Amino acid sequence: MKTRKKILTTTCLAVMLLPALSAHAGSKQEWARVIDAQPVFESVRYPVEEKVCWDEQVWHREPRARSATPIIVGSIIGGVIGNQFGGGNGKVAMTAAGAALGGSIAADSARRRNPDGYYAVTEKRCEIETDWRTEQRVVAWDVSYQYGGDIYHTRMREEPGDRIRVRVDVDPLGY
DSSP, X not given: OHHHHHHHHHHHHHHHHHHHHHHTTTEEEEEEEEEEEEEEEEEEEEEEEEEEEEEEEEEEEOOSOOOOHHHHHHHHHHHHHHHTSOOTXXXXXXXXXXXXXXXXXXXXXXXXXXXXXXXXXXXXXXXXXXXXXXXXXXXEEEEEEEETTXXXXXXXXXXXXXXXXXXXXXXXXXX
C-alpha cells in the first residue's frame, strides 16, 4: 500500500513539473556585459536608546526624633549660670529658671538653623531616552546590460560585476 502511494505521488509530481522543465529545454546561459549599475536606497528608521543622567536637588524631611543634645547642653549651661544668682530657695529657683531659659534658647537656635525640618540633598537622577535615527541602505541594484547588440534592464539584489549571466531561450516560430 505504501509503495503504491509513493509511486502515485512521484508520478503526479513529474506530470506537474513537466511543463516547467520543457519551458527551459531550449534555453542556454550566456554572459552579458554590464553597462551601468545604480544602487536603490531605502530609508530605514531605528531607535537608539541612551542613558541620560543629571544632578538634582531633592528635599528630605528630617525624622521627627531630633537630637535632644542641644536642649540638654543649653539647660545645663543655663542652670550653671542661674545657680550663680540668688541665695537659699532663690538659688534653686534661679537655677531652674536658668536651665529652662538655656534649654529654650538652644531649641530656638536649632529651629532657626532648620525651621521646617527639611534639608536639601543633591541626588543623581537617570532615565533612558529613545532617539530615532534614519539611515539610507542599499536594498537593490538597477542594472543596464547589453546582450546581442540590444540593451536590457533588470533589478538585482546583489551588486553585479562587469558581466552577468543571462538565460537565452530559443523557441521555434509556428509555421
